[in-house]
Amino acid sequence: MLHGPKKTQALAGELRRNMSLPEVLLWQELRKRPGGLKFRRQHPAGSFILDFFCARHRLAIEVDGEAHDRGDRPVRDQRRDAMLIAAGIRVLRIPAKEVLGDLDAVVAHIVATALPPSG
Template sequence: MTDFYLPYNKQLIPRAKELRQNMTMPEKKLWSEYLRHNSFKFMKQRPINNFIVDFYCAKAKLIIEIDGDTHFTNDGIAYDLTRTAILESYGLKVIRFTNHDVIHSFEGVCQAIEKALEIPPPPLNKGASIQAFRK
């Protein structure tokens, strides 16, 4: 359990549930073939702030977004940039893949996620490490 709290709009919960029930083919593939069985726990369609992110791992503070065609319009690109900046302001890391990436480069997508999940160890307290060594 963590003390880390992310705000969310409770009005988005019904929509998030609906999206969980109706995931896109690339989202289903990534979930069923990789994220669902990952040693890190992921949540599908998680409300954060006024957004619903595709996948969220609290331990790694990682958001994974799978982008379809609507993300590549001028409006979609601008919206995603703003959205990403807001999510990153909470200390979250956002990584994005296209539908095409998930379908045609699945192994590469999984490798990129593995790399993003590499959590550096917390810095050692010098006094604590010396004490541990002396024991």
Template structure:
């Protein structure tokens, strides 16, 4: 469901990849322009061991300047629109704004 909201640049024109590898991790969804990783979690991610692994993964990705956005599967199923809005907000916050070229100034 999330993929259909992200594919074909439907969310603000941002390009996403599915199952994108970064080092030893495979991200559910990733946008190289704004660098968010979208992770969808089932109940197994509430287990203590999974929480530790998820934190290690999030910390590693933060060093790579990748922000991890996590959503529970039931969030996606019950309120997809709100999930996509949160993703879009994060994209806008992280998108690199182009730096305008300096005006052509005459030499001093």
């Protein structure tokens, strides 16, 4: 399981209390355990904090608002994704506008990504 230093853990707690609207809406659905998946929200991973993390299926979900396109954020996101991939974690980036526009489709996509097709 991924962990972070105490400073990152404290920041994760702060972020849990101040989630964005798309994060809140997605969390309301993910906490229902769609497809039997258990997610943690604002989970520390080294010096980073994942929006949502399913440990069993090693899947990180990142809700990207428009701020992810500005400044050093794209480079930081690439660095974070590379660290996660190197640790065997899949990263699913979802635009915030998709969460706001079609939450059911986003949740279905998350479940389909996490669970391999049976057969």
